[in-house]
Structures are given as C-alpha cells and as structure tokens.
Amino acid sequence: MSPREEEDHEDVELQHHLLHRHPHTSPNKEPPAPLTTKDVKQTSLVSSGSIKAIASCTFYSFCSVSMILVNKSLASSYNHLIDGNLNVLLVVFQAIIAAVSVEVCRMMHWVQYPPLNWETARAWAPVNVFFCLMLFTGMVSLETNSVPMVTVFKNVTNIITTAGDYIFFGSQPEGLAMAAFAVMFLGAVAAAQNDIHVTATGLFWMVANCLATSSYVLYMKFATQNIKLSKFGMVFVNNVLCVALLLPVAFLNGELATFLNAEQVHTWDYAGKNAFAGFIGFFLNFASLHCVSVTGPSTYAIVGSLNKIPVAILGYLIFDSVIDSKTWFFISVSLCGGFLYSYAKIRSANQRAAQSQEAK
Numbered sequence: 001m002s003p004r005e006e007e008d009h010e011d012v013e014l015q016h017h018l019l020h021r022h023p024h025t026s027p028n029k030e031p032p033a034p035l036t037t038k039d040v041k042q043t044s045l046v047s048s049g050s051i052k053a054i055a056s057c058t059f060y061s062f063c064s065v066s067m068i069l070v071n072k073s074l075a076s077s078y079n080h081l082i083d084g085n086l087n088v089l090l091v092v093f094q095a096i097i098a099a100v101s102v103e104v105c106r107m108m109h110w111v112q113y114p115p116l117n118w119e120t121a122r123a124w125a126p127v128n129v130f131f132c133l134m135l136f137t138g139m140v141s142l143e144t145n146s147v148p149m150v151t152v153f154k155n156v157t158n159i160i161t162t163a164g165d166y167i168f169f170g171s172q173p174e175g176l177a178m179a180a181f182a183v184m185f186l187g188a189v190a191a192a193q194n195d196i197h198v199t200a201t202g203l204f205w206m207v208a209n210c211l212a213t214s215s216y217v218l219y220m221k222f223a224t225q226n227i228k229l230s231k232f233g234m235v236f237v238n239n240v241l242c243v244a245l246l247l248p249v250a251f252l253n254g255e256l257a258t259f260l261n262a263e264q265v266h267t268w269d270y271a272g273k274n275a276f277a278g279f280i281g282f283f284l285n286f287a288s289l290h291c292v293s294v295t296g297p298s299t300y301a302i303v304g305s306l307n308k309i310p311v312a313i314l315g316y317l318i319f320d321s322v323i324d325s326k327t328w329f330f331i332s333v334s335l336c337g338g339f340l341y342s343y344a345k346i347r348s349a350n351q352r353a354a355q356s357q358e359a360k
Contacts, residue, residue: 053295057299063284067281070276072319074277078264082265088253091246092247094277094278095239097274097282102236123226144201157301161298161301162301174347187336221293232286235286306334306335
C-alpha cells in the first residue's frame, strides 16, 4: 500500500471511530460543549427561584384562606346576636394580637428588628393608609353593588395592578399572563350576566376600591424594597399603625360601643377565635410581604383572586354555603385562568434562563 493510500485508510478509520463514539455528530461538527459550573449554578438559581415563588404563594394562600374562614366563623356565630357589625373592630383586635405575637418573638430573641421610630412609621404609613382605604371602600362598594359586580371589578383591579407594576417597576407583563387576566375577567362577567347593573354611586365606590387595592399592593412592593427593615419588623410596624388608624374609626362608627354593650360576645369562645385569627394574621402579614417581594404585585393579585376558589369550596363543606351553577362556572374559568398564568410564568422563567446561557 502506498503512503497516500495508508493516509486515506487512517482518515477513514478515524472518522469511523468518531462516528462510533458520537452517533449523532458528523465528522465536521464539534460535539456539544459540556456544561460549565456557571451553567449549573444558573440552572440551580432558576430552580431555587421557582421553588421560592411557589412556596411563598402557597403560604400566602393558606394563611389568607384560613383568615377568611375564621372570620366567617365569627360572623356566622355572633353577627345575629348583635345589632350591627364589628368588621373594623375585628381587624383592630386581630392586629393587636399580631403585634403582640411578633413583639414576644423579639423579646424571646427569636427574631430581631429595631424599635419603632418616627422615620420608620412615616415611611410605612402609606401602606396602612391604602389598606384602610381598601377596607372602607370595599365595605361601601358591597353595600352599593351586587356581589357579582364586585367580583367583576376585583378582576379589573388585577389588570390595574399589573399596569402599575409595569409603569412603576418596569415589570414587563407576558402576553399569556394578560390572556389569563382576560379569561378570568370574562368569566366573572359571564357569571354576573344577569346581575350586571350599576349606579353612579356604586361605580364611584368600586373604582375607588380598585385604585385603593392596587395602590396598597404596589406601595407594599416599594416599601419592602426601600425601607431598611426585616420582614418581622415590617409586620410589627404594619399592625401597630393599623391599630392606630382603625381604632378611632371603630370608635366613631359605633362599633366599640356596640361591642362593649353586647354581652353575647363577651365569651371565651369569641375571644379564643379572635386570638386565633390574630395569630393567623401575624403569619398572613409575613406571607403577604414575602409573596410581594419574591413574586411581585401581579402574581400576588392573581393569587388573591384564586383564593376565592378554596374559600367557596371549603365554605360549602364547612358552613353549608350554597354553590350555584354560576359559581361553579366562575370557579372553573378562574382555574383555567390560574393555570394559564402559571404556565406563562414558568415559560417566561425558562426563556430567561435560556437567554442567560446563550449570552454566556
């Protein structure tokens, strides 16, 4: 065999060897580069971020649903025994319990945060102001509108919150996420098609409630990012200011006098349920702040809307609440919207991870 033929033979054997080791790789194409340490760390960070987001949303949803069910138990057990309601005063009672709980944790050295001062209170005060406005406009809107109409406008609130998140924080909404909002909104409209009527007064209070709710969520994100305070310190400040703002309201609207004169609610059962609700409120405050800081206002808003599903089902099982065909339709559509929103967020996270790896 000539030298030239020997070289050709060796080339053929080398190509056969390469193809045998990498069946899907041509001789002229380099095999894919192995994953670097940075790639592995990037993938781990994305997975860790997704787990944190899911955990924060689940924890917030659990605390929120638990709080609603406890308050519903209080209302169904005692509202018929008194002349009027104690809605604002209940929030005050529960805020006191939550503030005492977190302060006990600080005294036991389980958590740390600085004592309350004027600068911190002034910086955090807008959160409580918007919360009080949300609470007040929500109560009035329920008195001036039907429940289905309120549900429709609650879905409008989610869209306003997403727009505010984009304007103030630059969070670009995904197309599928907006489609999820549209699905939930149209589902609420379809469920309320026989109850769609609104007065000028009702419309005013519903719009005010939408703006107050969105402002509360958006400023909460601003506060968690800019106020140098631990989450437990934020819980303490939030509840102390809540008591300071709402106790005068409870006094002026007669709820404090109603409570003092209603011996029917001066029971250990009523006190125990309020204490339990306040304890849940402590966790709910922390869960809300953590959820907003980890996921953002838009996801926090959508989780709040989806909380109506377990509340409706558990209310049916525990309190024998009636679920008609419209409610089941709304639950089904909300679930579809929730799954679509979750898929949009997962796909967006995967796309960002892929773009980050390509950039490297």
